[in-house]
Amino acid sequence: xxxxxxxxxxxxxxxxxxxxxxxxxxxxxxxxxxxxxxxxxxxxxxxxxxxxxxxxxxxxxxxxxxxxxxxxxxxxxxxxxxxxxxxxxxxxxxxxxxxxxxxx
Numbered sequence: 001x002x003x004x005x006x007x008x009x010x011x012x013x014x015x016x017x018x019x020x021x022x023x024x025x026x027x028x029x030x031x032x033x034x035x036x037x038x039x040x041x042x043x044x045x046x047x048x049x050x051x052x053x054x055x056x057x058x059x060x061x062x063x064x065x066x067x068x069x070x071x072x073x074x075x076x077x078x079x080x081x082x083x084x085x086x087x088x089x090x091x092x093x094x095x096x097x098x099x100x101x102x103x104x
Contacts, residue, residue: 004058004093005032011057012089016040016050032090037071047071058096065101 013030017040028039036047048067055062070087085103095102 004096005090007058008032008054008089008093008096011054012036012040012050015053016042016046030089032088032093034089036087036089044071044073054092054096055101058092059099060095061100063101064104066104069104 009030009032012034013027017027017030028034034040036042036050042050048071051065051067054060055065069085091103
């Protein structure tokens, strides 16, 4: 049986888990409860890349997924409020199992 949870954790750890002080220090422990926006602290473009790669790698239908519901573009001087929808690794794993984005 395919272990989507471990695949997602490995995907995030290898490609998107930066060191504590960017180039040195320990990496964060990756868990299914981790919030992509709040815990990984990636820039908007990296979040978009992460999600695009996720949808392609696990062949997940993204019909109900809207990136701006989960991530906010950060522009110099931007006063846009952060989106309030959570996005966790568990959500990625559950949607990968289903083959479609389960949240809207």
